[in-house]
Amino acid sequence: MARAAHSKDGKRKLDFDSWGDPQGHPVFLLHGTPGSHQGPRPRSMVLYQLGIHLIAYDRPGYGGSTRVPGRQVVDAAADVELIADFLKLKDFSVVGRSGGGPHALACAAKLSDRVSSAAVLVSLAPPDAEDMDDWFEGMTESNVREYRNARENLSLLQSTLVQNADAMRTNPMALLSDLDGEMPDVDRQVVADAGIRRMLHENFKTGIERNADGWIDDAIAFSTPWGFDPKEITVPTLLWHGEHDVFSPVEHFKWLAGRIEHATVVLQPSAAHFAAVPVLPEVLGWLRERARAGATTAPTA
Numbered sequence: 572m573a574r575a576a577h578s579k580d581g582k583r584k585l586d587f588d589s590w591g592d593p594q595g596h597p598v599f600l601l602h603g604t605p606g607s608h609q610g611p612r613p614r615s616m617v618l619y620q621l622g623i624h625l626i627a628y629d630r631p632g633y634g635g636s637t638r639v640p641g642r643q644v645v646d647a648a649a650d651v652e653l654i655a656d657f658l659k660l661k662d663f664s665v666v667g668r669s670g671g672g673p674h675a676l677a678c679a680a681k682l683s684d685r686v687s688s689a690a691v692l693v694s695l696a697p698p699d700a701e702d703m704d705d706w707f708e709g710m711t712e713s714n715v716r717e718y719r720n721a722r723e724n725l726s727l728l729q730s731t732l733v734q735n736a737d738a739m740r741t742n743p744m745a746l747l748s749d750l751d752g753e754m755p756d757v758d759r760q761v762v763a764d765a766g767i768r769r770m771l772h773e774n775f776k777t778g779i780e781r782n783a784d785g786w787i788d789d790a791i792a793f794s795t796p797w798g799f800d801p802k803e804i805t806v807p808t809l810l811w812h813g814e815h816d817v818f819s820p821v822e823h824f825k826w827l828a829g830r831i832e833h834a835t836v837v838l839q840p841s842a843a844h845f846a847a848v849p850v851l852p853e854v855l856g857w858l859r860e861r862a863r864a865g866a867t868t869a870p871t872a
Contacts, residue, residue, distance in 0.1 A: 573608060573635060576628075576657040583637030587628035587654050591618025596859045597663040599651050599678070600627040604670025604793075605736070605746070605786040607634045607778035611770040611848045613855070623855050626663075628654055630674070633778045633785030642788055645798030647674035648681035655685065664858040666690040668847045669819065670789055673697075673797060676827075680803040687862035690809040690854045692847035693816055696823040697797050698722075700830075709820030711753040721794035729787055736783035743775040744768070754843070755815045761845040801830045807861040808834045811854065813842030 573586040588608050595618070602610035608627040612618075618625050628650065629636040639646065655663055664687055667675025672694025679689035698706055698718075707715050720728035738745045747762055754762075762768060778785060808831055812824035821838070828836045835857075839846060 573629075575635065576654045578653065583631070583639065584635070585628050585631070585637075585650055585654060586635035587626060589624060589626045589658075590615045591621070591623045591625045593624055595619070595622040595624040596862055597624045597626060597655075597658075597660050598855060598858055599654075599663060599665045599675075600625055601647065601651075601665065601667035601671030601674045601678075602627060602630070602633075602774065602778075603668055604789040605633070605739075605778045605783075606670065606774050609770070609777045610668075610774040611767060611851070613852045617852055618855075621852060621855050622859060625855070626654065626658070629778070630785055630789070632782075632788045634780065636785075638784045638788070640788070642792060643796070643798040644673045644792050645677045645681060647677045651678050652682060652685070661685065662687045662862070664688045664690075664862055666692070666851070666854060666858060667694065668692040668851070669694070669844065670793070672819070673793060676801050676804065677797065677799055679806050679808055680799045680801065683804075683806050686806050687865050688807045688809075688858045689804070690811065690858055691827070692811045692850070692854065693813060693819045693844050694810075694823065694827065695793055695819050696826040697801070698794050699796055700823075700826050703822065703826050708822060709817065711750075711817045713750065713753060714818055717790050718794045721790040725791070728790060729783075732783040732786050732790070736779040736786060739775055739779050743772045746775060747771065753817060754845075755817060757813070757815060757841065758843045758845045761848060767845075767848055801827055802832070804831050804834075807865065809837065809854065809857055809861075810834050811837045811847065811850065812839070813844060813846045814838055814840045815843040818844045
């Protein structure tokens with residue numbers, strides 16, 4: 572059952588939950604778009620074996636979390652810190668998949684005193700990315716329409732996503748059905764897995780159960796300045812991407828890889844967007860080991 576962390580002024584709350592080993596290494600999992608704290612994750616037994624205490628929350632406007640109109644990507648850092656303080660966590664790692672990727676980058680950039688390692692899977696680059704010729708190149712048409720509307724036609728963005736969310740309340744898998752024709756075969760193979768489909772069903776159902784506010788606000792946040800520069804990131808960071816991704820094209824990954832100094836980069840030639848789901852246990856192990864390595868490294872004079 573979801574718990575809630577409240578802001579100091581009591582005006583808003585963030586719903587979250589946790590799984591795995593309560594004494595294990597804490598990792599915040601930042602969900603995709605649209606999504607919720609019920610997004611795909613390894614089973615609790617796997618998390619125990621990995622020594623991971625996994626925490627996920629609903630971004631503002633999703634699920635039970637209070638909406639924050641006009642939020643930027645950078646605001647995720649304060650949200651994660653609020654929950655970490657509530658749980659009395661001094662240090663932790665972050666991992667963001669798809670729409671959670673930019674928000675994980677924000678935490679790595681702005682919480683370097685607390686984030687011990689970060690991983691970003693199939694993420695977009697900022698809309699004002701320098702030296703990127705065409706931010707939309709290689710992107711599926713549905714995403715192009717959504718992000719162009721976020722930049723140029725907010726009323727159309729809102730009406731479209733409200734309609735999409737209404738359809739998903741009747742059938743939470745309606746979004747995947749709509750995207751099926753745009754997916755490469757490797758993505759279809761991943762989402763055909765019964766276990767992954769169950770998790771995606773619950774993820775979408777929880778995220779848009781009240782309205783489309785979080786989805787709308789995510790689209791706007793991705794399409795406007797993020798409020799930080801990824802080059803600020805100094806913590807150990809893993810960038811993982813599938814070469815055939817059509818939702819977050821590979822040029823976005825390449826831009827981030829060139830912007831984040833000393834990042835560990837993994838480009839899978841036979842994978843696409845949804846391959847970031849089954850790879851998560853391996854990524855969590857990387858986060859734990861990098862955090863431990865940092866904790867045991869003697870400070871330099």
